[in-house]
Amino acid sequence: MPEAVTKAMPELAEIQTVIDRFARNGMRGALLPLLHALQEEFGFVDPQAVPLIAEALNLSRAEVHGVVSFYPDFREQAPARHVVKLCRAESCQSRGSAAIEAELVRRLGIGMGDARPDGQVALEPIYCLGLCAIGPNALVDERPVAGIDRAAVERIVAEVTA
Template identity: 60%
Template sequence: MERHRPWAEERACAILAEHQHLRGALLPMLHALQEEFGYIDDAALPLLAKTLNLSRAEIHGVVSFYHEFRRQRPGQHVLKVCRAEACQSMGAEALIAHIQDHLRIDFGHTSADGRFSLEAVYCLGNCALSPSLLLDDTLHGRVSPARFDALTAPLVQEAAE
């Protein structure tokens, strides 16, 4: 299941044109680019700078300031695991160790097969159902290592086929 299109400068320019009229257009443009491509490609920075009459350094500063913006293409499935206190107190560290061992990746990385990216977040607002994670933007609570395996089994199986 491919969630994002491959980088295409022509499409990126169209996205920028669609948002150029907005006041404070940089953030909406960045969000739209990431929605389309899954990340902010290096080639987008000069396009944004030219469109908005800003320096590349200004664009880079905004992209690097906000943790939600990715600079590399994510895996087909993105896991965001909560590391806030409530989740930690309910076993998030054991869950994280299991996920890292099971998928052989660390936070901020993508598995060798390109299937999964692992990201840390610091509150999903699901504290009553800790530990929590987002799997492809779907929130899951009370996630144990066994429940994690059940959630990802169809995705792992899909890769094997």
């Protein structure tokens, strides 16, 4: 988990402080940089920030929500402590990612796109890490892991459940 993530549920005043950094300087096109700043600060874009952002940037709530929900890297809830993103692109599929996914699902006890109730680990799909020649591939806490086999699954599971 990035060091900047310090809270699961930010206070409205904390959210407003981040928004003000962008809204007060008249930055054109401030929505994406602002969303990135909120996610960096809190680990996710809290839904209670949407109306505050909309008002500060003179946008509709629907516009702000549309951007947050469109980009898969923006989270609307606090992330799990560890996140395993398994590539589902064609090259990794042809190199056995379905079997790796089944093993991760079995070993972690969660489905693809789910997180464990204890918040320890989430399993998410990702589409192409650019390591196609050595797949199947994953990101484990944003660290690339290439050429995953059953031994690598063992190491990944041990790392994220420790």
